[in-house]
Amino acid sequence: MRTTKAPRRAEAFIVTKEHRRFMEFANVVRKERYIGLCYGAAGVGKTQSARRYAHWQSVEPLLTRWGPRDEADKKIYATLARSRVLFFTPDVRANFGALRHQIDDLLGRINVCIDQHTGKTARTLPWDYVELVVLDEAERLNTAALEYLRDLFDRNDIGLILIGMPGIEKRMSRYPQLYSRVGFAHHYRPLLGDELSFVLARHWQKLGLQLDGADFTDAQAIASIARITGGNFRLLRRLFLQIERVLRVNDLTVITDDVVNAARSTLVIGVS
Numbered sequence: 619m620r621t622t623k624a625p626r627r628a629e630a631f632i633v634t635k636e637h638r639r640f641m642e643f644a645n646v647v648r649k650e651r652y653i654g655l656c657y658g659a660a661g662v663g664k665t666q667s668a669r670r671y672a673h674w675q676s677v678e679p680l681l682t683r684w685g686p687r688d689e690a691d692k693k694i695y696a697t698l699a700r701s702r703v704l705f706f707t708p709d710v711r712a713n714f715g716a717l718r719h720q721i722d723d724l725l726g727r728i729n730v731c732i733d734q735h736t737g738k739t740a741r742t743l744p745w746d747y748v749e750l751v752v753l754d755e756a757e758r759l760n761t762a763a764l765e766y767l768r769d770l771f772d773r774n775d776i777g778l779i780l781i782g783m784p785g786i787e788k789r790m791s792r793y794p795q796l797y798s799r800v801g802f803a804h805h806y807r808p809l810l811g812d813e814l815s816f817v818l819a820r821h822w823q824k825l826g827l828q829l830d831g832a833d834f835t836d837a838q839a840i841a842s843i844a845r846i847t848g849g850n851f852r853l854l855r856r857l858f859l860q861i862e863r864v865l866r867v868n869d870l871t872v873i874t875d876d877v878v879n880a881a882r883s884t885l886v887i888g889v890s
Contacts (some may be wrong), residue, residue, distance in 0.1 A: 652801025661852030695735035713761035756780035808849035
């Protein structure tokens with residue numbers, strides 16, 4: 619079974635305004651049992667927010683490497699019992715059969731874990747526990763897979779969130795039976811203004827530096843970074859990896875406009 623792999627380079631999660639807006643959106647979809655659409659440019663943080671909301675970083679290793687249990691797994695059982703969220707990324711060109719099989723496998727494993735936590739041994743329905751399904755990369759779904767999700771939503775008392783790129787809401791409108799069940803839409807936007815400055819300060823700190831907005835050198839570097847990345851989380855991380863390299867290679871201790879541009883020259887800039 620395949621689900622989203624955790625990133626190899628673990629990054630400390632930064633709670634932004636957009637993440638809080640996503641949480642509010644997800645909570646409403648879950649409470650009202652609607653279908654919700656979340657869309658935004660690649661790299662703005664949609665997937666990270668969804669994984670964080672579902673506590674997927676913690677529970678995914680156990681669910682995907684299914685095997686003998688040990689005492690430490692009880693923490694994961696408790697997390698799943700609190701979360702009640704199934705997060706899933708379909709394979710490219712996911713078809714109905716594969717999607718159903720993979721979701722059923724994940725659902726069964728989540729149910730077993732929550733049974734272990736609650737001490738229950740019998741459930742009346744397979745969806746007694748999971749309250750929300752979050753499906754990333756929804757553009758990969760073909761018509762049959764979308765119809766399966768609509769049927770899954772109709773037959774069970776669950777909320778469903780489909781995450782994708784801008785334009786997914788227009789694509790879904792071509793499927794009136796599914797689109798008529800969409801109750802909420804959330805546009806996930808890039809970092810701007812003070813929030814971008816806050817995130818940049820965190821990046822400065824990770825390099826052992828102090829960001830001073832009143833320092834012209836720092837202000838110039840901030841302006842260059844904002845222009846290059848457009849507030850895109852993924853590009854920020856890629857750019858700062860190169861900034862760190864430029865500082866180290868040249869034995870520098872200040873991020874200047876020249877350092878930023880040198881780092882930018884090594885990247886293939888694109889939101890991908």
